[in-house]
Amino acid sequence: MLAQGAVGIYNVAGPVGIGDHAAVAEYHTAAGTDYGPPYYFGNDSCEDWRGDGMHALASGMKRVDVGTYTAVKVVADGTFVTGVTSLGLAEGGVAISDVQDIIDWLEFGVDAGQIDDTQEARNFVVANWTANRQTVAQWIWDAVDEFEAGIIDGTIAIPTANSDDEINAIREQYPLE
Secondary structure (H helix, E strand, O other), X not given: OOOOOOOEEEOOXXXXXXXXXXXXXXXXXXXXXXXXXXXXXXXXXXXXXXXXXXXXXXXXXXOHHHHHHHHHHHHHHOOOOOOOOOOOOOOOOEEEOOHHXXXXXXXHHHHOOOOXXXXXXXXXXXXXXXXXXXXXXXXXXXXXXHHHHHXXXXXXXXXXXXXXXXXXXXXXXXXOO
């Protein structure tokens, strides 16, 4: 994909996607670049810290912590009901990574003994990530923020499907052409 000009690789394999990041890093090494395209996009959790924050642009995060907490809370509160519970962006069940997510993940790495326990090392990763994100025009980040706000406040509706009939209705509305 990189040889064909891909500007980003989105990992859809969780931690197995380490090879995707390695390919992007190798591309940059061969090109003599530190930041900019091609970018690595993480999945499941914040993976923006990979490779000292050099090549990741953002991660699409499934907030399993929020889902787990919500499930335990409704049981503990006695408000559990059967059926599908959807935790989207507005409910905190998914998110796009930001600087606080990197800081949190770096702390997890320090606690696990996998990341240097110095503020200097953490600052290095965050500075690299910031420099990489600055290679994308600000209007794009503004648009991302606008879409996120619209989804959260309900002015932008994201179709979801919890049954075959609902899936078929969405497919009819948005055909693949």
